[in-house]
Ligand SMILES: *[C@@H]1O[C@H](CO)[C@@H](O)[C@H](O)[C@H]1NC(C)=O
């Protein structure tokens with residue numbers, strides 16, 4: 547600080563001298579004007595130093611803060627989205643828990659979908675300019691779009707092996723399977739194009755083929771999924787929970803924690819289930 551102050555002073559003195567000499571020669575009675583000019587110069591130097599600090603601090607913040615996507619729309623989880631360099635497991639010889647059709651991979655998919663539903667607040671809805679379904683335990687039901695996309699991929703996965711997953715679809719699901727899967731594939735297509743991951747893949751020659759092989763390895767800009775799950779965990783909603791969801795006409799949405807199969811029929815009217823007293827928020 548001190549050092550900078552002295553430097554600025556030194557600068558001023560030199561220029562001050564210059565002004566005085568020129569003023570003296572041209573107009574000897576002009577010293578109040580030259581002191582005004584001096585004040586102006588001091589102000590200018592302060593502004594320049596402040597601007598310099600601003601530029602340095604902005605550059606430093608840009609370099610240290612986690613990268614984010616452009617802020618074009620309001621997204622309640624914006625602060626939880628942090629981008630990092632991620633290597634995706636895209637080699638065929640690099641299996642992961644979600645691959646294959648085994649009990650273990652089914653379990654991996656099941657766990658992945660556990661954060662599908664989250665609680666929106668009044669403020670969230672106001673800023674979104676939207677409404678949603680009220681939850682028994684307070685707030686409103688929300689689902690991040692990424693979970694609709696994952697749900698869609700799960701449906702495509704199930705439909706690729708009806709021997710294994712056929713009985714997991716309801717009657718109505720079976721009748722609409724083709725339409726549903728078609729819708730789901732299109733959701734995934736739009737989502738992939740929306741993100742437009744342009745990190746380039748490269749190619750190489752092998753002696754076993756005339757055409758180049760693709761090198762799938764590439765660095766990608768991906769969200770830190772752990773942070774996404776942490777954010778959702780704090781707002782987690784169990785839609786199957788007692789008293790959480792009631793249709794205003796048909797009553798409990800998931801009576802006794804289950805989805806009723808009422809394919810094609812207008813639902814029966816069931817009692818409205820209140821939230822158990824023990825789970826009410828203490829205000
Ligand atoms: C909010 O939504 C309503 C109804 O969809 C619309 O008429 C209104 O223009 C929206 N307001 C803003 C600020 O976007």
Ligand SMILES: *[C@@H]1O[C@H](CO)[C@@H](O)[C@H](O)[C@H]1NC(C)=O
Pocket residue numbers: 646647707709710
């Ligand atoms: C489909 O499911 C059956 C039954 O679980 C299994 O034996 C078969 O390997 C699966 N097919 C594929 C392509 O994974």
